[in-house]
Amino acid sequence: MSSPIKKSPWIYHAHAGGCVGCDIELLACMGPRYDLERLGIKWVASPRYADILLVTGPVPLHTKPFLERVYAQTPEPKRVIAMGACGTSCGVFIDDENYSIAGPVEKIIPVDVKIPGCPPKPEAIIDGILKVMRKF
Numbered sequence: 001m002s003s004p005i006k007k008s009p010w011i012y013h014a015h016a017g018g019c020v021g022c023d024i025e026l027l028a029c030m031g032p033r034y035d036l037e038r039l040g041i042k043w044v045a046s047p048r049y050a051d052i053l054l055v056t057g058p059v060p061l062h063t064k065p066f067l068e069r070v071y072a073q074t075p076e077p078k079r080v081i082a083m084g085a086c087g088t089s090c091g092v093f094i095d096d097e098n099y100s101i102a103g104p105v106e107k108i109i110p111v112d113v114k115i116p117g118c119p120p121k122p123e124a125i126i127d128g129i130l131k132v133m134r135k136f
């Protein structure tokens, strides 16, 4: 079993569609109740600084090039979390005949950890981040 990452992980959040419910739970993780920064987990404004890419949403076709570019801009070694029912399986947007959806996330870029839920609770998000830290 690989050892956990030895430094504080920096995370870039890529919103790839969805209803923004997942994104609000991410905000809760940053607020005073869960306050992930006190554990050294920091959100960054550019993928170029990130260790972890956290993707929400089902990835509509028009967002696919953006997600591919963000993945390419994230330096190695990097890990990817797909969050929410949308990110992991397209959720309510799942439909083989849906003309506008390219996802789920794992169809576009490699995914290391999935966080299920619609939306996942902050506790599940924190658990997912800890899981991906063990994959470095």
Ligand code: SF4
Pocket (backbone or CB within 6 Å): 017, 018, 019, 020, 021, 022, 023, 056, 057, 083, 084, 085, 086, 087, 091, 092, 117, 118, 119, 120
């Ligand atoms: S998983 Fe649920 S809460 Fe998250 S973006 Fe999709 S519909 Fe919204």
